[in-house]
Amino acid sequence: MLTTVATGALLVLGVPALAQAPAKQPPAQSQTQSQPTIRSVQVVDVKDLSPDVRKQVDELVSRTSEQDLQSLRTSIDASPTISSALKAKGVTSAQVVAINIDEKGMLTMFTKTA
Structure with a gap:
């Protein structure tokens, strides 16, 4: 579940998806409705x-x-x-190594510190 949501979250931030969308999916319309x-x-440290x-x-x-990570980080910096x-x-x-956006709109950014 985390993988699916994190991949969708990348789309919300304008980053290429980690997995390709199904070929039969209509263009941007269905994407916009589900974002x-x-x-x-x-912000949550992975070690926690x-x-x-x-x-x-x-x-x-x-x-x-x-x-993909660089694109994600660029999108984060732009906000x-x-x-x-x-x-x-x-x-x-x-x-930031991963993100998650839940159905209520909570963006969680997972970070790794040294």
């Missing part, structure tokens, strides 16, 4: 996650290309609200 609006932002959730995030990260949430936690977009 939640970001209403709040939280439970082992099960950390494993899911690590699996997602292992399948994410460096290009003052999102980048300020990172700054408030003392981290930068360079430390």
Whole structure:
């Protein structure tokens, strides 16, 4: 579930998806309808996650290309609200390894610090 939502979240932020959409899906119309609006932002360090959730995030990260991560980070930097949430936690977009947007519009950015 985390993988699906994180992939959808990448689309919301204007980043290429980690997996290709089905060929029969209509163009942007169905994509726009399923994209939640970001209403709040939280930043979570991967080391603070439970082992099960950390494993899911690590699996997602292992399948994410460096290009996709860079696109995600560029999108984060382009949003003052999102980048300020990172700054408030003392981290930068360079430390974001995955994101999740739930059905209520909560954007969770998962970070890894040294």
